[in-house]
Amino acid sequence: MSTAKTRAGSAEKRSAILTAARELFLTDGFDRSSVDAVAARAGVSKRTVYDYFGDKQTLLEAVFDAVGQSVLGTIRRTIDDTLHDVTDPAELESALVTFSMRIATDMLDSTEYATLQRLDRTGSGHLPHHDDRPLTDAPEEAIGERLAAFARAGLLDVPDARLAADHFIALTFGVTISRLGSANAAEDPRVRPLVVEGVRAFLRAYRSTRSSRPRRR
Amino acid sequence: MSTAKTRAGSAEKRSAILTAARELFLTDGFDRSSVDAVAARAGVSKRTVYDYFGDKQTLLEAVFDAVGQSVLGTIRRTIDDTLHDVTDPAELESALVTFSMRIATDMLDSTEYATLQRLDRTGSGHLPHHDDRPLTDAPEEAIGERLAAFARAGLLDVPDARLAADHFIALTFGVTISRLGSANAAEDPRVRPLVVEGVRAFLRAYRSTRSSRPRRR
DNA sequence: ACTACACTGCACCGTGTAGTGTAGTTCGCG
DNA sequence: CGCGAACTACACTACACGGTGCAGTGTAGT
Structure with missing residues (x-):
């Protein structure tokens, strides 16, 4: 009424x-x-x-933008929720795992982000193109900023934040998606171990030399 | 005649x-x-x-198989050429870089492998499916075996060869493709630095603790 | 010369689908 | 009530594309 x-x-x-x-x-x-x-x-x-x-093309572009916005929002929110006040090196691993799992789960069908990029090139090949679409890169930037913050706090050794973000994403989401395809992460029990190992590999590569000894495994 | x-x-x-x-x-x-x-x-x-x-579907499957075979062949050959007799820890980084660059270059349009997988899910969604198609996984297996050999030689610390292979691929090809899309790696000057940094990150995560000190940069 | 074969060229059918034009319905508002 | 805007239902155009049937052609072997 x-x-x-x-x-x-x-x-x-x-x-x-x-x-x-x-x-x-x-x-x-x-x-x-x-x-x-x-x-x-x-x-x-x-x-x-x-x-x-x-027309249909324009509809695709609109979907593209909407999904991009949504994904970015989810990532920003999840960063705030799970990574914001981590200062203890010992907490870092579990915090990063929690973060990754929540990203993988929260997105409506979890692989939205990857499928988004796939649609980019598959969809037509002639979208306004990436110069005009910084949306595609925004999630990496956001994660990169957070990693840089960890570096300033002495938890990580990150010379190039954007590169480190790419590496983090590749080791966690990248590996999961390429292995399991578009499975909905929430249920599949194979997801978590994959993410955990990805985070561990990332930390072995990026943990600050000044922090905890490299206790292997 | x-x-x-x-x-x-x-x-x-x-x-x-x-x-x-x-x-x-x-x-x-x-x-x-x-x-x-x-x-x-x-x-x-x-x-x-x-x-x-x-029909068209069958043609797709045939292409699928052919590309798979070709990619696998290229990878096996390149492993033999560039990684076979590496025993000095100091050589490892440059050998892995050479390997990755040759893979990225040799494939006709370089991203064949990635695009292949994209076609898998994009192409129709109802191919005989992966149980019947071990081809898709073969490259990872091949690289994994080689990494395991490095581990036996004391150059790397690799508890799970397949996982390490996934990580290696993600850090090198994965990052390159997701950043640059289907660019032909041969010319693009942005490719090499990306690959080099990927290899370094991989080595930081997987180099044996018993070998060379972690001389950071 | 005759046959078998490997192809081409082309007409042709059926269908799925992007996109449009339009008449009619519903609903809020003055 | 009557107006206009937001929508729907539906018919219809145009076209691309998967797939087929068939007549005809060049070549090799007998």
């Missing part, structure tokens, strides 16, 4: 379409998802889809 | 089609490549394509 019901507001429809499109594009691929299917899933007429977004 | 010219042998046509299909699938994606285009590029009639491979 009172609460936001001035006509099924355009914002709601828009986001419904975006969500439906994201789900379909992510699971079936861009080409194999028809606009009719997107419209049906969003509970909206096909015409409305075309009224909101001009 | 004598040397394999009994009619434009079926083997030649077959491989021409396979090559054309691979190039198109890899650059444009499976869905966006028409069978007509493949036939044209192979210099063959569309009908012939359908006579050789039954």
Whole structure:
């Protein structure tokens, strides 16, 4: 009655379409998802889809941006939640594991981020391209900043924050995804060990020489 | 006359089609490549394509296998060439860099391997699936074996060869591909530093504690 | 000369789907 | 009530593409 019901507001429809499109594009691929299917899933007429977004390409770009924003948000939030006040070297490993597991789990289907990048090149090959889309790099930057902070606190040895972030991501998410594909991390019991070992390898490579002795294993 | 010219042998046509299909699938994606285009590029009639491979799906699987074989061959050969007789810890880093750079360069368009895996899930989602396709994992196994050999020689500390291989690949090729996309590594000057740093990180994480002191940078 | 074979070239069918045009319905608002 | 905006339902165009059938052609072997 009172609460936001001035006509099924355009914002709601828009986001419904975006969500439906994201789900379909992510699971079936861009080409194999028809606009009719997107419209049906969003509970909206096909015409409305075309009224909101001009054509299928533009819809893809919109999905792209939305997913990027969402992923970035999740990462920033999770950094704050799990890595913010870690000062004890002994806590670092478990904190990083918790962080990685939460990232892997929280994203709606967990591999959103990877699939996002896959859609980038698979989707068409001629998107406005990366100069115009710093979104793709933002998560790495965010993680890099946090690692640099650990370095300033004497926990890590990080000459190049961005590179270290790439290495961290590769060792945890990268390995998990390339081994298990798009499995939903929440349930699969193979995920955690993989992440733990990734974090350990990262720490062996980046832990500050001035902190705890390299107690192997 | 004598040397394999009994009619434009079926083997030649077959491989021409396979090559054309691979190039198109890899650059444009499976869905966006028409069978007509493949036939044209192979210099063959569309009908012939359908006579050789039954349908488009089967063609994809054939390409899949062919690329897998080729990648595996390249990796095995390169391991033999660049890593076989390394016994001095001091040589290890440069040997691994040489190995990685040659892999990144030798493959026709360098990212064949990654794109292969992308096609796996992007291509259709319903290939006979990995139980039946150990090809996808073979490169990791091969590298893992070599790392295990280094471990036996006292150069590395490798409790889990397969995992170490995954980590190595992630730190070198994984990072390079995710940062630069499908750039042809031969020319791009950004590739080498990335690979070098990946190898160094790997060695920091896996170098045997009994060998050279961790001389940081 | 005749046959078998490996292909080409082309017409052709069916279908899935991007995108559009439009008439009609619903609903809030003055 | 009547207006206009937001949508839906639906019909319809245009086209690309997977796949097939078939007639015809060049070549090798007999």
